[in-house]
Amino acid sequence: MATSSVSAEFMKGIWKDNPVLRLLLGLCPVLAVTTSVENGLGMGAAATFVLLCSNIVVSLLRKIIPPRMRIPCFIVVIAAFVTIVDLVLQGFFFELSKSLGVFVPLIVVNCIILGRAEAFASKNGIFMSMIDALGMGIGFTFALVAVGTVREILGNGTWLGFPVPPFTAHPWIIMILPPGAFITLGLLIAGMNAITQRQEELRKSREREARLAKGGAA
Amino acid sequence: MPEQEQQRSVQPPEHEEISEAREQIGEALAQSSGAATISPLIMLPPVLIAAVMGLLLAMVYAVTEEPIAEAKRKDKQDKLTQVMPAFGNDILATEQELSEDVRLYVGEHEGAASGFGMTSAVKTGYSGYFSIVFGIAPDGTIERVRVLESAETPGLGSKAAESPYIDQFDGKPLDYSFMVAKDGGEIDAVTGATITSRAVCSALSQGIGAFESAGGIKEFASRPTDTAEQPGATEAAPTMAAEEELAVAEETMEPDAAEAPAAEEVGSGN
Amino acid sequence: MGVAEILMLVLGAILVNNVIFQQFLGICPYLGVSKKLDTALGMGFAVTFVMTLAVAVTWPIYHLVLVPLDLGYLRTLAFILVIASLVQLVEIVLRKVAKGLFDALGIYLPLITTNCAILGVALLAIQNEYNYPVALLFAFGSAIGFILAIVIFAGIRERMELMEVPKAMEGVPIALVIAGIVAMAFQGFAGLGG
Numbered sequence: 308m309a310t311s312s313v314s315a316e317f318m319k320g321i322w323k324d325n326p327v328l329r330l331l332l333g334l335c336p337v338l339a340v341t342t343s344v345e346n347g348l349g350m351g352a353a354a355t356f357v358l359l360c361s362n363i364v365v366s367l368l369r370k371i372i373p374p375r376m377r378i379p380c381f382i383v384v385i386a387a388f389v390t391i392v393d394l395v396l397q398g399f400f401f402e403l404s405k406s407l408g409v410f411v412p413l414i415v416v417n418c419i420i421l422g423r424a425e426a427f428a429s430k431n432g433i434f435m436s437m438i439d440a441l442g443m444g445i446g447f448t449f450a451l452v453a454v455g456t457v458r459e460i461l462g463n464g465t466w467l468g469f470p471v472p473p474f475t476a477h478p479w480i481i482m483i484l485p486p487g488a489f490i491t492l493g494l495l496i497a498g499m500n501a502i503t504q505r506q507e508e509l510r511k512s513r514e515r516e517a518r519l520a521k522g523g524a525a
Numbered sequence: 526m527p528e529q530e531q532q533r534s535v536q537p538p539e540h541e542e543i544s545e546a547r548e549q550i551g552e553a554l555a556q557s558s559g560a561a562t563i564s565p566l567i568m569l570p571p572v573l574i575a576a577v578m579g580l581l582l583a584m585v586y587a588v589t590e591e592p593i594a595e596a597k598r599k600d601k602q603d604k605l606t607q608v609m610p611a612f613g614n615d616i617l618a619t620e621q622e623l624s625e626d627v628r629l630y631v632g633e634h635e636g637a638a639s640g641f642g643m644t645s646a647v648k649t650g651y652s653g654y655f656s657i658v659f660g661i662a663p664d665g666t667i668e669r670v671r672v673l674e675s676a677e678t679p680g681l682g683s684k685a686a687e688s689p690y691i692d693q694f695d696g697k698p699l700d701y702s703f704m705v706a707k708d709g710g711e712i713d714a715v716t717g718a719t720i721t722s723r724a725v726c727s728a729l730s731q732g733i734g735a736f737e738s739a740g741g742i743k744e745f746a747s748r749p750t751d752t753a754e755q756p757g758a759t760e761a762a763p764t765m766a767a768e769e770e771l772a773v774a775e776e777t778m779e780p781d782a783a784e785a786p787a788a789e790e791v792g793s794g795n
Numbered sequence: 796m797g798v799a800e801i802l803m804l805v806l807g808a809i810l811v812n813n814v815i816f817q818q819f820l821g822i823c824p825y826l827g828v829s830k831k832l833d834t835a836l837g838m839g840f841a842v843t844f845v846m847t848l849a850v851a852v853t854w855p856i857y858h859l860v861l862v863p864l865d866l867g868y869l870r871t872l873a874f875i876l877v878i879a880s881l882v883q884l885v886e887i888v889l890r891k892v893a894k895g896l897f898d899a900l901g902i903y904l905p906l907i908t909t910n911c912a913i914l915g916v917a918l919l920a921i922q923n924e925y926n927y928p929v930a931l932l933f934a935f936g937s938a939i940g941f942i943l944a945i946v947i948f949a950g951i952r953e954r955m956e957l958m959e960v961p962k963a964m965e966g967v968p969i970a971l972v973i974a975g976i977v978a979m980a981f982q983g984f985a986g987l988g989g
Contacts, residue, residue, distance in 0.1 A: 331544040331967055334826075335911045339819035372570055378550075378557045379571040379879060386872040387578035391585045394868060398592030401600060409918050412871040416909045418823070422546045425553050484982060485816055486975040493964075493971030501963035544967075547823065550909065551902030558883045558905055575876075579869070586868050646924075653804075653812055654923035 313438055320442025327450035328499040332418040336410050337454055338488040344467045347455035349403045351448025353392045353411060355441070358420050360388040362440035365428040372429070381424040382415070389415040419447055450495075457491045458482045605630055608669040609660035610640030626656075627735040631745055638663060641745060644673060645732030647724060655724040659732065661699065665742055670694040670729065675721070690722070694729065699737070703729045801932060808936030814912050815944040816978040821912030824903060826970045828945045830952035837896040838903065839942035843935070845885055846913050849878050850934035853917045854927055874917050875908075882908045912941060947977060 326332045336354070340346045364384050365372075372380045393411045396404040404411065414420065423443055428436040460466050462482030464475030481487050598617060605616050612632025619631040630642040640663060646656035655675050660668030670691055693713060697703075703726040704710025712726055739745075814820050824842070828835050853874045861867050886904055889897040897904065907913065916937045920930040951973055960969050 326546075330546040332546055334822045335819050338822060368574070373567060375556055376567055376571055378553050379876075380574055382875055382879060383571055383575045383578055383872065386875050387582055390582055390868055390871050393871065394585055394589040394593065398589040398596055401596040409915055409922065412918055413820075413911050413915055415871055415875050416911050416914055418547060418550055418909055421909060422550055426546065426549055481979070485819065485978040486982065488819070489971045489975030489978055493968040493975065496971070497961075497963045497968035500965075500968065504962060547827075547906070548902060551906045554905035554908055555902055558886045575872070578872070582868065582872070648923060648925065648929070653807065653919075 313435070316435060316438045317442040320439065320444070320446040321449060322446070324443075325446040325450060325499070326419040326422070326443050327447060328496050329503070330419075330422070331496070332422050333447060334492065336413065336417065337450055337492060338485075339410055340407055341451055341455035341458050341488060341491075342483050343406075343459050343463070343465075344452055344455040346403070346406050347451035348448065349396075349400070350407055350410065351444070351451045353396065353407070354414050354417060354420070354447055355444025356392055357385065357388045357414055358423060358444045358447075359437060359440040360391075361385045361420055361424055362428040362436040363433055364388075365424045366431060366433045366436035369429045377425070377429060378421070381421060381429075385420050385424070386415045419443060453495060454488070454491050457495075458487055462487060604658045604671060604673060605632075605642040605660075608658050608671050609642040610634075610662050610668055612639050616642065623735040623739050627732050629736065629739070629745070632660075638745065640668060641736070641742075643732045643736060645728040645735070646674070647728045647731060655721075655728060657725060657728045657732070659694070659729060661736070661742070663742065665699050667694050667697045667699070667701075667729075670725065672725070675724075691725070694725075699733050699741075703733075801929075804929065805932055805936035805939075808933055809940040809943060810981065810984040813940045813944060813981055813984075814916065814937045815941060816974070816981040818915070820915040821910055821941055821944075822974075824906065824910055824912075825941075825945055825948060825974070826967055827903065828949055828952075830949050830956070831899075832946070832949055834896075834899045835945050835949035836942070837893075838900060839938075839945055841885060841889070841896075841900065841904065842907060842910065842912065842941055843938035845878070845881055845907055846916055846938045846941075847931060847934045848881055849874075849913050849917050850920050850930050852877050852881065854920060854930050857921050858927075870918070870921065874914060878913055878917070879908050912937070944977075948974070951977075 320326065324330060327334065327337050333354075336350055340350045361381070361384050365381060368380070368384075389412060392414070393404075396407070396411060423439060427439045431439070456466060460471050460474050461479050462484075464471055464478045479487070482491070602617060606612075609616075609630075609632050612634050614633040616630050616632060619629075619633075621629045621631075623629050626646040626648070628644045631638055632640045632642060641661040642658065643661065644656060644658045646654065648654050656673040657670055658673045659670040662668045672691070690713065694703075702710050703712060705712050705722050705726060708723070710726070712722065808814070812818060815822065815825050821842070824838065828838060853870075856873055856877065857867070857870050861870055861873065882905060885907075886897070889900075889904070916934050920933055923933070925933055948970075955969065955973075958969075964972070
């Protein structure tokens with residue numbers, strides 16, 4: 308049972324409670340850096356690193372931090388790890404750092420990280436906080452790659468730089484521009500909603516059937 | 526979920542609910558407001574954590590400081606190599622600041638100036654911060670232009686920074702009127718990206734202007750690695766009328782300037 | 796710097812490089828904004844105040860304190876703490892001076908701290924190497940652009956009430972698609988002045 312709850316914690320961040328598509332957090336970077344899948348992956352990796360470190364530290368310190376001042380404490384921890392990622396990117400991944408631009412330091416106000424610190428890491432042990440961070444980070448990256456894929460293929464005719472033949476001829480530049488970002492994300496979230504609603508309906512109708520079957524048998 | 530939190534409405538009736546998670550953050554933020562006014566001692570934990578984190582950061586900075594400086598140097602070096610005629614010296618060591626936004630680099634090859642590189646930044650105008658790097662051949666023409674830094678998110682604007690549009694500057698003489706067609710000039714702009722095309726022209730003009738004011742090719746070609754303190758070199762007249770300059774530059778061409786590309790025809794658009 | 800250039804900078808910040816539709820900063824409060832015009836404006840003014848004040852305070856901290864001490868890398872940490880404090884200040888002031896607005900904004904007031912537009916503009920003012928007066932103008936212009944965007948959206952929200960939207964699109968998805976259409980309109984400003 309312990310294993311299933313660990314994998315459940317991990318998986319929830321990827322699908323059921325996907326931070327971008329379900330919790331509606333961290334929308335700004337998803338819109339801004341997804342002009343290419345490569346940028347999306349870079350941002351996802353950076354944010355996941357910060358999320359992991361901050362969840363661990365917040366979980367470590369959760370008994371010491373006074374409840375009233377918890378947000379300022381979280382912010383300090385997160386800001387420190389964001390700075391570390393920023394410096395490492397500048398020093399060793401210069402081109403990526405320039406592509407992501409101001410959105411690297413802006414990871415500090417990414418509500419996903421602050422949100423997980425508040426909702427989970429401050430109330431759970433280190434190991435589970437790590438799992439939560441990994442799940443949420445991968446979910447974030449998944450959303451980035453999904454939007455990035457649509458925008459890069461339709462808007463540039465490539466995927467991760469590799470040409471995608473049917474689309475290279477006449478790319479829709481609008482997809483690379485802001486409108487493309489907004490509309491793609493909007494439709495993606497709508498798609499997610501539709502899938503979830505369908506699952507809900509299926510679940511409800513199964514429950515109803517089960518109740519009816521029990522009532523009939525009694 | 527508690528409805529009241531210090532007399533603050535969780536969800537004011539007119540606001541759309543974005544998501545529970547965000548509201549959670551808002552509530553937590555609300556709790557810390559004014560906390561400092563109650564008891565300054567409550568500031569201690571964040572301050573202590575900040576101090577420890579600060580130490581951690583200082584250590585990371587110590588490790589990354591040099592790689593970052595190196596990455597920046599390399600980037601600039603690569604860009605200058607891209608736009609200038611071939612050179613063999615330590616190009617970054619020749620950096621001169623002609624003005625706050627313009628820098629000059631002198632390329633050398635076999636002991637003589639083989640070309641110049643310049644960076645020019647414009648900060649005002651619609652494009653926000655915009656800077657280019659371009660090379661000048663010894664015969665007084667533009668070698669190549671590339672965008673260095675731009676505040677723009679990629680899109681149409683960046684098309685103006687790519688071939689073929691950015692190539693239309695190659696070979697133009699320094700006294701060319703770098704303006705987009707809309708402003709009366711001859712430079713083609715990318716449809717819908719007039720502003721970026723304008724920014725390129727504006728930065729180019731600014732850079733060339735600073736170069737000429739500091740003495741132009743005459744000044745720097747004769748003493749490649751000295752800072753230009755004294756008045757211009759021995760040959761030709763100190764003032765350069767536009768048409769004269771080309772002729773004079775051709776007269777005094779360095780022997781290995783034969784490597785420099787022939788100037789293309791003025792006015793040939795793309 | 797001439798008056799014309801200053802004007803272009805401010806106009807650019809408002810329209811051409813609109814903080815929401817071009818730079819993608821401040822999406823979250825934008826999506827949650829009220830459809831009541833006065834509440835939306837109130838939110839806009841609060842953001843304007845915090846944004847301009849944030850740049851007014853963070854710019855000197857960076858250029859006069861951090862840089863001379865070679866502590867430039869601490870700017871993210873310093874800036875976000877300054878912004879958090881400023882928002883707390885604004886909360887205290889609003890609670891006394893404009894209780895109505897304070898109540899109407901609810902938790903969206905402290906959420907201004909996590910508004911990426913504020914930190915974003917403060918960082919951009921440094922990155923673009925503006926001097927102090929220009930930086931302040933840039934902040935002010937960006938904030939005006941923000942107000943413009945949310946006022947437009949507040950107006951659209953009224954109409955949205957009457958729309959029949961597929962259930963999956965309700966809420967944020969339709970708001971994003973509409974933002975995309977408005978962004979398309981703003982693309983037209985790319986040819987401004989010519």
